[in-house]
Amino acid sequence: MKKAIACLLLVVCSYQTISAQTSASVAIPENKGFSVERLQRIDKLIQRYIDSGWIAGAVALVTHNGHTVYYKALGYDDKEQHKKLEKDAIFRIASQTKAITSVAIMQLYEEGRLLLDDPISKYIPGFKNPAVLNQFNKADSSYTTVPAKREVTIRDLLTHTSGISYAQIGTPVANAIYAKAGVVGGIGLLDGTSAENIERLAHLPLMHQPGEHFTYGLNTDVLGYLVEVLSGQSLAEYFREHIFEPLGMKDSYFYLPKEKYTRLAMLHSEDKSKHVVNMEPKIVINGEFYRDYPLDPDGKFYSGGGGLVSTAYDYTLFMESLMNGGVLNGKRILSAHSVRLMTQNQIGDLYVNGSRLTKFGLGFEIVTDAASGRSTSPPGTFSWGGMFSSTYWIDPQEKITAQFVLQQFPNSHGDLGEKFKVLVYQALQ
Structure with missing residues (x-):
C-alpha cells in the first residue's frame, strides 16, 4: 500500500506545474485525457537530441483543460559548466513577445484609442506618404522608390502585410537599407531606444505595396512604439500594469532585476560540426549582438517584436488567458470578441512564409482546414515562436496549450519542435 501511494505521489509531482493561483491545476494525466506512458516518449526524444550533442x-x-499534464526541464542550462537546466529558468522569448504586444494593441482598441484600419501615420506622423522600393543599387545601398498606393494601417502591422521587413535578419536588400539608416532588429543591444529606431524606420521605403504580401518584419516593433505613444507609458510599464500583474506573470521583463540575474538561461550556438556550444558574449549577426542583453541595468530598448524574457510557466499563464477568451482567474485582459478577431484569418489568400495552407490573424499564425490535413494541429490552432528556437501553440478545439523552449541560435536540428508537437498529440487519449 505504501509503495502504491509513493508511486502515485511521484506521478503527481512529476506533472504538476501551475499553482493554485491559476486556472490550471495539478493533474494525473491518465485522469485528464493524456497517457503517462506515451508522454514519456517526449523525455526520450529530447534526451536523444541532448545525447547527440545537438541541443543543451x-x-x-x-x-x-486548464490542468498541467507535462512540465519538465531536461539537460543543461549551461552545457560547458554542466549546470542543470531548471524549470524556472528565464528565457529570451524573442518573437513570442509579438503576441503580448498584439494583445496590448487590442486592449487600446477596446478602449477606443484606435481603430484597426487607422493609418499608422495618424499616431506616428513619420509614416505619412509612404514610398515603396523600386530599384536597389547593391554597390552603395542607394535606391529609388515609387509612391505607395495607400498608407500602412494598424491591421497591416498586426498581420505583417505592411511591406516593412526585418533589420539584420531580413532579406539582403532590407538588411542593407536598414543598416545604412541605423535601423536595428531590436534585441541583443546595449543602447538606444525603440522610439529612435522606429522614427528612423518610418522614413525608409516599404519592400512592397501595403496589403499585397506577407513579409515578416519590424511591424510589431512599430506597434510597441504605438502603445507607448497612446498610453504615455513605456512598453515595459504598460505590459506590467495591463498584462503581467493581472495574470500573475512574475518573471516576465525586458531587463531582469539583479536578484534574478542567475536565472537567465545560457544562450547556445553551434560549432562547425552543428553541435551545441555556448554562444560567445558578443557575436555579429549583421551587426553586434550581445548574448546577455537582458542583464543590462540601463537598458531602455523595449522591443515590442522580440525584447522580452520570461519562463515557460509565465508564458503559459498568458496562453491560458487567451484559451479562456481573454480571462484568467477572474482577471480579464481582453474581451472574447477581440480574441476571436485575433485568431481568424486576416490575410485572405496571401501566403505565409511561402505556404498557402497556413494563414495569419492579428499576431498569430492560424491553422486552416487545409493545413490541419498535413499536421497534428486541429483547425483554429494559433501559434508562433522565437528566434532562439522556442515555440508555442494554443489549441482551442482540444483545449491544449504547449510551450517548448530552447535557447539556441542557429539551430540545425530545428525539427525537434515539430516532433515535440507530434508527441504531445499522440499522448492525447
Missing part, C-alpha cells in the same frame, strides 16, 4: 537542454510545459 529544453523545458516543455503542456496543459489540457
Whole structure:
C-alpha cells in the first residue's frame, strides 16, 4: 500500500506545474485525457537530441483543460559548466513577445484609442506618404522608390502585410537599407531606444505595396512604439500594469532585476560540426549582438517584436488567458470578441512564409482546414515562436496549450519542435 501511494505521489509531482493561483491545476494525466506512458516518449526524444550533442537542454510545459499534464526541464542550462537546466529558468522569448504586444494593441482598441484600419501615420506622423522600393543599387545601398498606393494601417502591422521587413535578419536588400539608416532588429543591444529606431524606420521605403504580401518584419516593433505613444507609458510599464500583474506573470521583463540575474538561461550556438556550444558574449549577426542583453541595468530598448524574457510557466499563464477568451482567474485582459478577431484569418489568400495552407490573424499564425490535413494541429490552432528556437501553440478545439523552449541560435536540428508537437498529440487519449 505504501509503495502504491509513493508511486502515485511521484506521478503527481512529476506533472504538476501551475499553482493554485491559476486556472490550471495539478493533474494525473491518465485522469485528464493524456497517457503517462506515451508522454514519456517526449523525455526520450529530447534526451536523444541532448545525447547527440545537438541541443543543451529544453523545458516543455503542456496543459489540457486548464490542468498541467507535462512540465519538465531536461539537460543543461549551461552545457560547458554542466549546470542543470531548471524549470524556472528565464528565457529570451524573442518573437513570442509579438503576441503580448498584439494583445496590448487590442486592449487600446477596446478602449477606443484606435481603430484597426487607422493609418499608422495618424499616431506616428513619420509614416505619412509612404514610398515603396523600386530599384536597389547593391554597390552603395542607394535606391529609388515609387509612391505607395495607400498608407500602412494598424491591421497591416498586426498581420505583417505592411511591406516593412526585418533589420539584420531580413532579406539582403532590407538588411542593407536598414543598416545604412541605423535601423536595428531590436534585441541583443546595449543602447538606444525603440522610439529612435522606429522614427528612423518610418522614413525608409516599404519592400512592397501595403496589403499585397506577407513579409515578416519590424511591424510589431512599430506597434510597441504605438502603445507607448497612446498610453504615455513605456512598453515595459504598460505590459506590467495591463498584462503581467493581472495574470500573475512574475518573471516576465525586458531587463531582469539583479536578484534574478542567475536565472537567465545560457544562450547556445553551434560549432562547425552543428553541435551545441555556448554562444560567445558578443557575436555579429549583421551587426553586434550581445548574448546577455537582458542583464543590462540601463537598458531602455523595449522591443515590442522580440525584447522580452520570461519562463515557460509565465508564458503559459498568458496562453491560458487567451484559451479562456481573454480571462484568467477572474482577471480579464481582453474581451472574447477581440480574441476571436485575433485568431481568424486576416490575410485572405496571401501566403505565409511561402505556404498557402497556413494563414495569419492579428499576431498569430492560424491553422486552416487545409493545413490541419498535413499536421497534428486541429483547425483554429494559433501559434508562433522565437528566434532562439522556442515555440508555442494554443489549441482551442482540444483545449491544449504547449510551450517548448530552447535557447539556441542557429539551430540545425530545428525539427525537434515539430516532433515535440507530434508527441504531445499522440499522448492525447
